[in-house]
Amino acid sequence: MEGISFISGMLPSGLMIVAPILIAAIGGMICERSGVVNIALEGLMAFGAMAAAISHILLESQTGFSIPMALLFAALVGGLFSVIHAFASVTLKADQVISGTGINLLSNGITIFICQLLFRMDRTPNYRMGMRSGLFGIYPTIWIALLLLAIVWFMMYKRPWGLRLRAAGENPQAAFSTGINVIKIRYTAVIISGLLAGLAGGCIVLTQDIQFTSNAINGKGFIALAAVSFGRWVPIGILGSSFLFGISSSLAVYIINFRNFDFLPSEVFNMLPFLITLLTLVIFSGKNYAPHGLGKQSG
Numbered sequence: 001m002e003g004i005s006f007i008s009g010m011l012p013s014g015l016m017i018v019a020p021i022l023i024a025a026i027g028g029m030i031c032e033r034s035g036v037v038n039i040a041l042e043g044l045m046a047f048g049a050m051a052a053a054i055s056h057i058l059l060e061s062q063t064g065f066s067i068p069m070a071l072l073f074a075a076l077v078g079g080l081f082s083v084i085h086a087f088a089s090v091t092l093k094a095d096q097v098i099s100g101t102g103i104n105l106l107s108n109g110i111t112i113f114i115c116q117l118l119f120r121m122d123r124t125p126n127y128r129m130g131m132r133s134g135l136f137g138i139y140p141t142i143w144i145a146l147l148l149l150a151i152v153w154f155m156m157y158k159r160p161w162g163l164r165l166r167a168a169g170e171n172p173q174a175a176f177s178t179g180i181n182v183i184k185i186r187y188t189a190v191i192i193s194g195l196l197a198g199l200a201g202g203c204i205v206l207t208q209d210i211q212f213t214s215n216a217i218n219g220k221g222f223i224a225l226a227a228v229s230f231g232r233w234v235p236i237g238i239l240g241s242s243f244l245f246g247i248s249s250s251l252a253v254y255i256i257n258f259r260n261f262d263f264l265p266s267e268v269f270n271m272l273p274f275l276i277t278l279l280t281l282v283i284f285s286g287k288n289y290a291p292h293g294l295g296k297q298s299g
Helices: 002-033 041-059 066-091 096-119 141-158 160-170 172-177 182-207 220-230 235-257 266-270 272-283
Strands: none
Touching (some): 002 141, 002 182, 002 235, 041 066, 041 096, 041 220, 066 096, 066 182, 141 182, 141 235, 160 172, 160 182, 172 182, 182 220, 220 272
16 A cells, blocks of 8 residues: 555656656757757756746736746747857857856856846745646646657658758768758757757746755756667657656655665665666667767868
8 A cells, every 4th residue: 555655646746857857858869869969958957947937936926827938938048048059069169068068057157146136145036836736746747748759759750850950960961962051950959959958947946846946957957868868869768768767766755755764864865866877878888879970060
């Protein structure tokens, strides 16, 4: 009986955590299938989370549509800051890893600075209510994530745009020689990844928190990046890996309630999702499934 209640209690929480990881991983997959490394997911999610929290606080008392508007604003802010990564990586041909690292570092300072300007503290105030759960306690963010995955699968494998995207990531020089505008494809892919990462950050802050803080994302952007790699850069793969990492994060929260594990410190459970992420990447890292043009310049 205890096991059934454990599973029924963990499932909504697990899906709540899976959703933003999957949304961010979809964005990371699109970006990297175009040939641009994007380790900036963590920072872009932080920008989106800040934008969602601030807009929800400002609109909560004025309209009943503050949640969808906050998610929209989160996506737009994530897309805006991803332009920096696109410009540095594609136009300036800078090192893509360093550019992504710069976005992550930038997010730490800018988000706190904006909170200080608006609220005179390093976080936002609490909002009265975040996103409400639906049937069986499941948040609508998981349905948003699955819908996005289906749309992206269709665009990648059933439309010419997806063929051009994959060509730009596999062999940018050959794609360019056939008339494909590789620069345009990569800019589009990076900005789409920023939009989705921002949306993922908004989902986190509106379902898992009651305010934005500097550690609201707490490594989920890097978990999403690992989900892309472990999922072998294909939609069905990142779906499975996102569920694995998301459920393991939920398990880390709920397993502490078992009396048999009372003797372990809470830090052991906090590191569980990152440990599982690391172990799976090590165990299944034998063959390289990354796009052949990943990290290579367009010409």
